[in-house]
Amino acid sequence: MNIVRFSRRKVCGLLAGIFAAGAAVSASRAALVDPTFDVLQTRTAAYTNVTVTTRAESYIMIFHSTGMNSIKIADLPIEVRQKLGYAVSGAARTQQPNDMTKVAARQLNVVNQSLKPFEDSLKQQWLSRRSALKINSEVIGTLLAILLLLHFSFSYCCHLICMKARGARSFLVWLPLLQWIPLFRAAGMSRWWCLAFFVPVLNIVAWVLWSWNIVNARGKHAVWAILLILPVTNLPAFLYLAFSSSAPEAPCPSAPAMKFRTTGLQTA
Numbered sequence: 001m002n003i004v005r006f007s008r009r010k011v012c013g014l015l016a017g018i019f020a021a022g023a024a025v026s027a028s029r030a031a032l033v034d035p036t037f038d039v040l041q042t043r044t045a046a047y048t049n050v051t052v053t054t055r056a057e058s059y060i061m062i063f064h065s066t067g068m069n070s071i072k073i074a075d076l077p078i079e080v081r082q083k084l085g086y087a088v089s090g091a092a093r094t095q096q097p098n099d100m101t102k103v104a105a106r107q108l109n110v111v112n113q114s115l116k117p118f119e120d121s122l123k124q125q126w127l128s129r130r131s132a133l134k135i136n137s138e139v140i141g142t143l144l145a146i147l148l149l150l151h152f153s154f155s156y157c158c159h160l161i162c163m164k165a166r167g168a169r170s171f172l173v174w175l176p177l178l179q180w181i182p183l184f185r186a187a188g189m190s191r192w193w194c195l196a197f198f199v200p201v202l203n204i205v206a207w208v209l210w211s212w213n214i215v216n217a218r219g220k221h222a223v224w225a226i227l228l229i230l231p232v233t234n235l236p237a238f239l240y241l242a243f244s245s246s247a248p249e250a251p252c253p254s255a256p257a258m259k260f261r262t263t264g265l266q267t268a
Helices: 002-032 078-084 090-130 137-165 180-186 191-198 202-218 222-229 234-243
Strands: 036-041 046-055 059-064 067-072
Touching: 137 180, 137 202, 137 234, 180 191, 180 202, 191 202, 202 222, 202 234, 222 234
Parallel strands: none
Antiparallel strands: 036 046, 046 059, 059 067
């Protein structure tokens, strides 16, 4: 009985040793298999179909799609170092963003170099065609004359609106920006509303209120206030307020009212 138990223990120990030896052999075979990468990106280049054949302390040897090369360990990304079994310190992890920044800057420099011929051609075309653009004193004088004509036309319309609305005269109506002071006065509003034109959103409120009040001051129908507020029809409505008669518009015709004569007693 003791012999049988001893033989069972011996057989179990032998099987355990065989399994341990097999695991060690498989691990050693796995360690001997050369690592492969579809794409290996380093600091200076990128390789495809890479097989690592030699792993030294400071470099590795690789076969890739175009030949054979040696790469320094410092040029490898952290993930590749870890996969190849190299120790990665905390300092190397902190330097990875700097390495990526350098790679991005290098790629950007390559792009700038590729776009430089296109930029040079644009500069040459501009220099060759700039002489064809004859911007002389006559052109500048014409543009200034057109701007002055538009300004005086707008100021004259503002003058007519102020005169026909309130009958007030002011030289400010001929000055840029300041012409809104008599316009607000003609609409019965405070001159401080001019500052609202320089404030976003509030300038829309000021324009709507002025449009409504100036139409009422001119004695026109409320439809003209709506047309003055809208961005497409505001110019025709503005010209109508300037050149139309100052008499208020007649109300809509209605049914004639019945008139009765009444007689009263006259007392002495």
